[in-house]
Structures are given as structure tokens and as C-alpha cells.
Amino acid sequence: MNLTDPILILGAGESGVGSAMLAKSVGARAFVSDGGEGRGPGPAELVAHGIGHELGGHRPEAWIDTEVVVKSPGIPDDAPIVDTCRAQGREVISDIEYASRVFTAQGHTTPVVAVTGANGKTTTTSMIDHVLRHEGWDVDCVGNIGTSWSRRLAERHEAGDAAAQATVIEVSSFQLDGTSTFRPDVAVLLNITPDHLDRYDNDMASYAASKWRITQAQRKGDHLIYNADCDWTGRMLRDRGTAAQLHPLSAERPYDEVAREGRGGGLDPQDPRKFKLQHLNSFTMTIQKLAVQGKHNLFNSMAAGMTGRILDLRKEGIRESLQSFEGVEHRLEYVSEVNGITFINDSKATNVNSVWYALECATSPVIWIAGGIDKGNDYSTLVPLVRDKVKHMICMGNNNKPLHDAFDGLVESSHDVGSAEEA
Numbered sequence: 001m002n003l004t005d006p007i008l009i010l011g012a013g014e015s016g017v018g019s020a021m022l023a024k025s026v027g028a029r030a031f032v033s034d035g036g037e038g039r040g041p042g043p044a045e046l047v048a049h050g051i052g053h054e055l056g057g058h059r060p061e062a063w064i065d066t067e068v069v070v071k072s073p074g075i076p077d078d079a080p081i082v083d084t085c086r087a088q089g090r091e092v093i094s095d096i097e098y099a100s101r102v103f104t105a106q107g108h109t110t111p112v113v114a115v116t117g118a119n120g121k122t123t124t125t126s127m128i129d130h131v132l133r134h135e136g137w138d139v140d141c142v143g144n145i146g147t148s149w150s151r152r153l154a155e156r157h158e159a160g161d162a163a164a165q166a167t168v169i170e171v172s173s174f175q176l177d178g179t180s181t182f183r184p185d186v187a188v189l190l191n192i193t194p195d196h197l198d199r200y201d202n203d204m205a206s207y208a209a210s211k212w213r214i215t216q217a218q219r220k221g222d223h224l225i226y227n228a229d230c231d232w233t234g235r236m237l238r239d240r241g242t243a244a245q246l247h248p249l250s251a252e253r254p255y256d257e258v259a260r261e262g263r264g265g266g267l268d269p270q271d272p273r274k275f276k277l278q279h280l281n282s283f284t285m286t287i288q289k290l291a292v293q294g295k296h297n298l299f300n301s302m303a304a305g306m307t308g309r310i311l312d313l314r315k316e317g318i319r320e321s322l323q324s325f326e327g328v329e330h331r332l333e334y335v336s337e338v339n340g341i342t343f344i345n346d347s348k349a350t351n352v353n354s355v356w357y358a359l360e361c362a363t364s365p366v367i368w369i370a371g372g373i374d375k376g377n378d379y380s381t382l383v384p385l386v387r388d389k390v391k392h393m394i395c396m397g398n399n400n401k402p403l404h405d406a407f408d409g410l411v412e413s414s415h416d417v418g419s420a421e422e423a
Helices: 014-025 042-048 080-087 095-105 121-134 149-159 173-177 204-215 231-239 295-310 315-324 352-361 380-389 401-407
Strands: 007-010 030-034 052-055 068-071 091-094 112-116 139-143 166-170 186-189 223-227 245-254 265-267 274-279 281-286 333-338 341-345 366-370 390-395 413-416
Touching: 007 014, 007 080, 014 030, 014 042, 014 068, 014 095, 014 149, 030 042, 042 052, 068 080, 068 095, 080 091, 091 095, 091 173, 095 149, 095 173, 112 121, 112 204, 121 139, 121 166, 121 295, 121 315, 139 149, 173 204, 186 204, 186 295, 204 231, 223 231, 223 295, 245 295, 265 295, 274 295, 281 295, 281 315, 295 315, 295 352, 352 366, 352 380, 380 390, 380 401, 390 401, 401 413
Parallel strands: 007 030, 007 068, 030 052, 068 091, 112 166, 112 186, 139 166, 186 223, 223 245, 245 265, 366 390, 390 413
Antiparallel strands: 265 274, 274 281, 333 341
């Protein structure tokens, strides 16, 4: 595609508006089509930027001359409008793919770090951002974490600013589904465990293939940091492979075992109270000194540290930043203590694995407020932790029966509520 070719954008949310802004900034005509009522600030932003759009439906005559369609991640791949676009021969891509194409076409060569996984994406993305900023880097931290990459590129282009020294992107599976040329210099694949299976016909292999797209376009000089203890990641590595340099990490095994797969990291064989990373030379750090604790955060910290070593940051700077990182809002976030009861906000735990990590960290009896949408979850891995650590369960989802079926016999009491206030 040429940068000035007209594009159709499906969805008037953050990714859609950002893509439209980027298209306009490079001289392309963009048209945004949203089948909904346009809630949120998106439509007003489009008006302010003079970008054509429609709400409440899709009129093919409004975008007949477009060959490329940028699809917002919230729109399923099998949505009728997406099927129509493909049937008409239009290429359908994600906002990440579009931003990547513009970034490359503009000649930017500063490193791009992309982070994905079923759990830990936001924490690890934020941690890498913190490590780089601690060393004085100008960083764009974008993607699924908040501000779209497209919007940030548009803002820099319009302001006449140079590209950031590094771009750190949180990438969801939905965004990866629409990529083909997206090529991060450093790809971080934290884990592949069941999540959003409702979007993948409850097929774990399809979901795993989506995650593996983060490394599909990587080349010999690029880097893949991955979880050496994740079964699905190992399967994808064997079946599909990658051209990137491998950096396996384990928060459970000694480094010497992990090193058989590549230059990565594990527990220090000389002192298991430390972890060890190997890239260019050796890096060690005492686990107890990490700002955020728990096995999952040890792995996230190792991934951030390995990214720092790949980008040749100072060892001491990496240690300092991993000690000063303040965590992520809504992820095992301390709220307050009332009458001896500690309240923890873990609302970012939106899948079984995230809940497992949260309960694993608990050191006192838990009152668990659970809810949301069942995504075809298998709750069996939670049974031992719920039996050992959860005293009462409060359910506020749209379908609580699977939770009751799985856990009612393991807790002292369970209750259904209609709101957080009632809980």
C-alpha cells in the first residue's frame, strides 16, 4: 500500500480514531465507519479533525474507492462487515499493522518492543517503559495499554517531532490477528494460556497461533523473549519456529537448564535467591529486591530486564528501575485496610490464569469477588487454590452458574450480587 492511498477504518474507538489521525497526517483520505451509536469521545474527535465518518451502520457507497481496511480489535474477524470487505477484495488489517507500515515507510529505525501474552501484558509493558525512562530514553508506551500507536505517531508527525528513542507496545491477540508485516525488534511472549476463546471458536490452537504472530515477520537480527515453561509456547516454537534470536526465561528452573534453548534467564545456579540473565554478559539480581513480588512478577521482571540488556542498558540502571517500579493500577493494587481486612483491587484479572496468580500470592484467607463473562473457561486449575485460600465467594457476573458448579463445595459460602456496591 502507498501511504496516501485512501483507507476505510472500522470502529470509532481509540484505535480507529488514532488510525484516522495517522492517515490524515500522512496525506491519506480516511473514512471511519462505526456500526454502533458512537459512544465516547471518538466521533467528536473525528469532527474536530475534519475526518469523514458514519455511525449506526455501514454504507458501502461511502468507501467504494478504498482497498485497505483498518479493523478495530473489538470487531470480530467474522463480523458481516469484515466478510463483505474481504469478499470485495479489500485487505483487512489491524491498527498495529497499519501503524507499523507507516512507521517503516517513514524510515524510522528506532527499536520497537512488542509485548503479548494471556497474562502480564500491561505490567510488563509498563515495567519495560519504566526501565527505559529510568535510563533517560524518550519512550512511546502505546497499544492495548491505552493510547494507540497510530495516534502517537500522528501527534509526533504533526508536531514535527522525531520518532521516540524506543516504542513499547502492548499487543493483544485481536490486534495480532490483523498483522502480516509487523516486525518488532524485540518480541516478548509472556505466556499462552486460555483466554478469549469465545473469539476463537473455543479452539486453543487458533488462539496460540494468534499469539505466535508476534514473531512471524521477525528476522535473524531480531529477538524473541519467551516463557520456557509454557507448554503452548514450546509447541508453537517446535511447530512453526522463528527466525529471531531466542531468549528463553524461567522463573522456576536454574539458568543452566534454560540455557540449552538459548541465551535467556533463570534462577541463579549459585544462589536461587537471585535470578540470572545472559546476553552479551551475565546479569544477576536478588529476587527479594524486586519492587513487585510473586512468581508471575518475577517472570515479568526478568522479561523487562532481558529487554534492557538487549537494548544495552546499564546493569545497575536495570536493577534500580526494577526496584523502583510501582506496579500497575487495578493489578493486585492495595486499596485500603478496614477493620483488619485488606482490600485488593485485581480487576485486571480477566481470565483463569490471572486469578491463579492472584490467589497464589494471598497470605491470608480470601473473600473473592468474581464476575464478568465466561469465555469457555476451565476452572480446574483454580480448585486447589480456592480450597486452600478462599473462604467466601461473591459472584457478580452475567452467568454465575459455572462459578458455583466449580467452587461451591470448596468455600464456606457463596453469594450472587448485582453490582459492586451490593458486593
